[in-house]
Amino acid sequence: MSAGRLAGRYSLIRPLGAGGMGKVWLARDEMLDRDVAVKELTLPEGMAPKERADSVTRAVREAQATARLRHPGIVALHDVVVEQDRPWLVMELLRGRTLADTVREYGPMPPAYAAKVGADVLEALTEAHRQGMQHRDVKPANVFLTESGRVVLTDFGIARQEGQATITEQGMMIGSPGFIAPERLEGQPGGPAGDLWSLGATLHVALTGRPAYDGSAAERVRATLTQPVPVVPGPLGPLVAAMMAPHPAARPEARVVIDALRQVAAGGPLPPLPAGQAPTAPRRVRRRGRAVLWVAVATAAAVVLGAGGFLLLRESGGTPEAYTVPMDVCTLISSAEVGGILKTQRPPKARPGADEVGPTCEWPMRNTGIGIQVQKDSDTVDPWSMTPVTARALFENQKRYWGRYDDLDWTWPEIGVTTSQKAKRTPIRDIQGLGEEAFGYELTGPTGRVHSAHVFYRVANLVVNIEYTTLTNRPTDEDVKQAALRAARASERALRDAG
Known part of the structure; x- marks a missing residue:
């Protein structure tokens, strides 16, 4: 790669954001004369050459599978480039803001608008599920509201094709605590019903301005596994509760949810849910595997302090371990x-x-x-x-x-x-x-x-x-x-x- 250029055609202009999996760039496709977003995927340090090569190959394969997802509600992947021993994903550039930023700035959404957003996202997820892809990280930060009115599901970077592991799976839980379905926290691979649960948690934020389960990562995991779903006021409350039912089999089918959301988005009441798909009483989830270790360790280490309005987790040495309350x-x-x-x-x-x-x-x-x-x-x-x-x-x-x-x-x-x-x-x-x-x-x-x-x-x-x-x-x-x-x-x- 020459300075600031990929594959001889993509000019990197400036970084748009960074995360644990790499960096996103604003770039210019000089061949087609258009702006694009380029995601630079970074691989863990210290990987053996063969392991690194296998990871790059797997990432390209996953990107190719994602590129087959053609839907207005899914961010389009234009190209995959392998340079400097790592993959770069060339995607359509979206202009607007995320659902997370929108709620943070303007507060909870009206039920009709939140219903429209939820239906658009679930339509996109349904297309991905039809092609055997799970998103596995549906959350407010990955739902993009464009200036033109599109609702777009972004960051399929940890998506999983049925029967395959992913580039990010290294014996770790994949996803964002508070938006990961209970069955996946128990160590199961999950499925479309897990994405539906995550969308329910996302709608909870859209409708109330706050996550269903708050606190540190460990506290969110523990609450997801043991606590009832918080009630969402308003017409969508029963539907969100059904989407977030602890057991996957108790959640409604995607088409039922889409139809219900479309009816509320059009100004109508929430229709009755089919028998067997109404909100169920919360149950205590049997925990096992990584999740129980995560929760146990965090519980043993946590001490709640009230000073300064922050929740601090302190290690034995007494130094602050975590600031968890947003500040100006x-x-x-x-x-x-x-x-x-x-x-x-x-x-x-x-x-x-x-x-x-x-x-x-x-x-x-x-x-x-x-x-x-x-x-x-x-x-x-x-x-x-x-x-x-x-x-x-x-x-x-x-x-x-x-x-x-x-x-x-x-x-x-x-x-x-x-x-x-x-x-x-x-x-x-x-x-x-x-x-x-x-x-x-x-x-x-x-x-x-x-x-x-x-x-x-x-x-x-x-x-x-x-x-x-x-x-x-x-x-x-x-x-x-x-x-x-x-x-x-x-x-x-x-x-x-x-x-």
């Missing part, structure tokens, strides 16, 4: 600290935002600014649902990723950089005394002078990215590095104080 990212760097870093007595107002990687905040001025992002991987609903294990994996993935590319394109319209600029990355360096682990790098312009500094650090289950940029000539390279480090230390103090 803009509060992690004070206005006074922003003014000091940007050297102004009138610091800019914080501008909150969010993308697929996580919530952000920035303080932009003309030619300079500070940005912060609390990150998540693509398999997790939000950063507060990350665990220390997944956060460590995400941190290492980011470090490996940014260490690969020396030449980068960047923009920051809010400070005046509206067109893509070329920059060179300085070597990745470890940073001591910040969080549990930290690294940083800088970007230099055509003159070789540093204009941007990035710092990544992990504290407990959170991965934080800090950026500082200045286009003026007064600060030295060291000044730019220290400004980013000062912002990082300020945000870390805020997190420690909150805990």
